Amino acid sequence: MAIRNVRSTPIAGPRDAGPPQHDSVQRRGLPLYAAGEIDVPFVVASRTELIRSETYWEEHSHPTHELLWNQRGVSSARIGGRVWMLTPVVGLWIPAGVRHSGWTPAGTRHRAAQFAVDSVPAISDRPVTVELTPLLQLLLDRLESDRLAPAARSRTEAVVLDVLAPARHRLSLQMPESPLLAPICAAVRDDPADATTLVAWAARLRVSPRTITRTFQSETGLGFSQWLATARMQHAVAMLARGDSLDEVALCVGYHSASSFGAAFRRVTGTSPGRFLLH
Known part of the structure; x- marks a missing residue:
């Protein structure tokens, strides 16, 4: 079978985990928080964002645990010297207070879920890969609805915490x-x-x-x-x-x-x- 030329569009890999080297990349600066530094009014909060231009997320940390993945596209996150891949099927659990940076190409549909430290025990005290099973994705999708009744939200959050677990393998590179x-x-x-x-x-x-x-x-x-x-x-x-x-x-x-x-x-x-x- 003939193989056509491979496209030269940049891909998210080890080279893309550091600060951008050109002016077309949008830089996002976020605060540095210690674990639990801010009380949050939720147990699990999920959100989606379409990234319209190449984006570099400067080093930051959250007062909550965080689960990162993409509904569409591939991006990367860097913690220390290790680069992690974020895809539609494999995400990254980042414990509260852990500093991280990242790179997201244009067109990525980026997903993030925050977990309150006083309500959610960390699935790991270190960053770990998480498999985004269809069930887990459906549950997190449901939590984005602002029409979810409090009792239904509590039940959904409980199931999320029940199925959330580290994957056996990880897409990361030191x-x-x-x-x-x-x-x-x-x-x-x-x-x-x-x-x-x-x-x-x-x-x-x-x-x-x-x-x-x-x-x-x-x-x-x-x-x-x-x-x-x-x-x-x-x-x-x-x-x-x-x-x-x-x-x-x-x-x-x-x-x-x-x-x-x-x-x-x-x-x-x-x-x-x-x-x-x-x-």
Whole structure:
């Protein structure tokens, strides 16, 4: 099958988690709150926003726990040195008071739910991936209605809290900070199909392959090959969610066939790439 040229539209991946480098991005500054610093008049509050221009969310924190995901499109959030992907099927739980920043491309239908700390026990004291099952999404949709009677709202909130749980796998990547690894990260950012081997990188950077491996392991918890595969899959998820075909995505992230890409995707994410395809 012939593969058409992959679109050059920017995708949400590791390169998009930091501050914008051009003037067309809208910057949003939000306050820094400690957990529970402000009393809120709700147990769970859900909202939807259509993001009309590329948006960078400067580092901030909430007095509430927060669940972030997208009804349409893929964005990214950064907590410390780790970049998390937000999609229509996988979201991010951020405990109250945890600082985070983010990047959201134009056209994304962004979703967020806030959970009162005095009414909702944290599902984790650390940021974790949450699977947005159809049931959970329907419940959160229901909470956006201003016509919901108090008793019905309480029942809906109770079911949300009952089904809300961390996912088994996460779509996140720790970004190394060592200057030694910066050229590697930049190469993957610019071309996730870059096929430069560990040995070739070592020769280019004038260090031993073991030095690169040790540095990746110490800074990210992953070896060179594992980190590269995970970075590629973050790019792949963004492309799948915007409608690119499996063949296009496989080629763009360095695989010669959809089947080999699918196998690698499952190893990294624990699920199939078909779950993220735009429907």
